Amino acid sequence: MRYRAGLQTQAKILDATRKLIAESGLEGTTIKAVCERAGVLPGSFYNLFDSKEQAVLTVVRQAIDAADPDPEQLGNESLKDLVEAYVRFVTGQGDLARVYIGIAVSGSRGKPELRGRVLRHHQARVSRFRQAIEKERPGLSEQDSTRRAETLVTSLNGVALHRVLDPKFDVAVHARALLEGATT
Amino acid sequence: MRYRAGLQTQAKILDATRKLIAESGLEGTTIKAVCERAGVLPGSFYNLFDSKEQAVLTVVRQAIDAADPDPEQLGNESLKDLVEAYVRFVTGQGDLARVYIGIAVSGSRGKPELRGRVLRHHQARVSRFRQAIEKERPGLSEQDSTRRAETLVTSLNGVALHRVLDPKFDVAVHARALLEGATT
DNA sequence: ATCGTGTTTGAGTATTCACTCTAATTTGAT
DNA sequence: ATCAAATTAGAGTGAATACTCAAACACGAT
Numbered sequence A, B: 001m002r003y004r005a006g007l008q009t010q011a012k013i014l015d016a017t018r019k020l021i022a023e024s025g026l027e028g029t030t031i032k033a034v035c036e037r038a039g040v041l042p043g044s045f046y047n048l049f050d051s052k053e054q055a056v057l058t059v060v061r062q063a064i065d066a067a068d069p070d071p072e073q074l075g076n077e078s079l080k081d082l083v084e085a086y087v088r089f090v091t092g093q094g095d096l097a098r099v100y101i102g103i104a105v106s107g108s109r110g111k112p113e114l115r116g117r118v119l120r121h122h123q124a125r126v127s128r129f130r131q132a133i134e135k136e137r138p139g140l141s142e143q144d145s146t147r148r149a150e151t152l153v154t155s156l157n158g159v160a161l162h163r164v165l166d167p168k169f170d171v172a173v174h175a176r177a178l179l180e181g182a183t184t
Numbered sequence C: 001a002t003c004g005t006g007t008t009t010g011a012g013t014a015t016t017c018a019c020t021c022t023a024a025t026t027t028g029a030t
Numbered sequence D: 001a002t003c004a005a006a007t008t009a010g011a012g013t014g015a016a017t018a019c020t021c022a023a024a025c026a027c028g029a030t
Helices: A004-028 A031-038 A042-048 A052-067 A079-092 A094-107 A112-136 A142-165 A171-183 B004-028 B031-038 B042-048 B052-066 B079-092 B094-107 B112-136 B142-165 B171-183
Strands: none
Touching (some): A052 A112, A094 B142, A112 B142, A142 B142, B004 B042, B079 B171
């Protein structure tokens, strides 16, 4: 993959894969469907990717990266910043958010690669939230701040999950309530 | 299906289906796998069920029913009762809880039957939680109590979701924290 | 004991899946 | 313009899928 044509084809395939996962989950994401939507034939797909799983993993990596804001400023942002960034991710990048949530539930079974990646990401996220909580409430024990961070992160995922089912669900309102609950 | 043998076979098939969905998701739940685990041949399966989807739907219906405590005492239980019942369901009936959570995301796509069922059940659940909240905090507006109930129910789902990924995750602790957040 | 009906058998069907292969075409540095 | 390498075309592979069917068998009311 060194020519322009190859790079364009790769982008088209990844776009198609992302949209298909968001629309119909891993189950509905077949090579045939991806190729049809990308306007490409299977031969081209396998010229650029070793397997279907490789393409899926690339998209999942994109989704996980997109769920975290400004990785450079790690440790310098407020809890409100973190929550708002997640709300923006869920409401503004619907496709990636659906991939993220969908993988967290169904895609991790029997696929250690995916499961490990999701769990590692979750842990990093909890740690980041914990730091922000400790900055806001310096008196808390580490155990307590960790517990609050875990409750907040998993609850936010639950709210995001419901938005996948009901697009009218107001994520921002519930995120605000959870934010308040975590700091009082 | 009128003889005892048929009823026994039906029960064996549903048990196998439930366990397989819990272990390996919808994707891994094939007719062959279900039949092998149930000690039955495909012909017997299709003598009792019209399709794979029918068997899956039956299991999902069981899971949804099991998520609600004492349907007869509707409206008479405290918020704490409701939360504790959900924790018991998630921690004690892992199989069904996994089916419920998994279906809510991955299974509902492209299957209006399932999607509608899940959303209707969610609405009933929110309404039940709202009533309990209003009894605990009589001063709240309906809009406010509804918002609190929605936050609580979706957050509990998020906590339960994470337990699917990490069996060591302490659901009870986080459920308690969410319960407190909903009533203060 | 008989007989209609429910149940099981187990091979068989059509389809779809991820993936391969070879030949033809396109690319871009020279 | 040339040519090696990158890319594409598109039919084809074997395995797995959901599902079917006719024949054998088991049940239980009579």
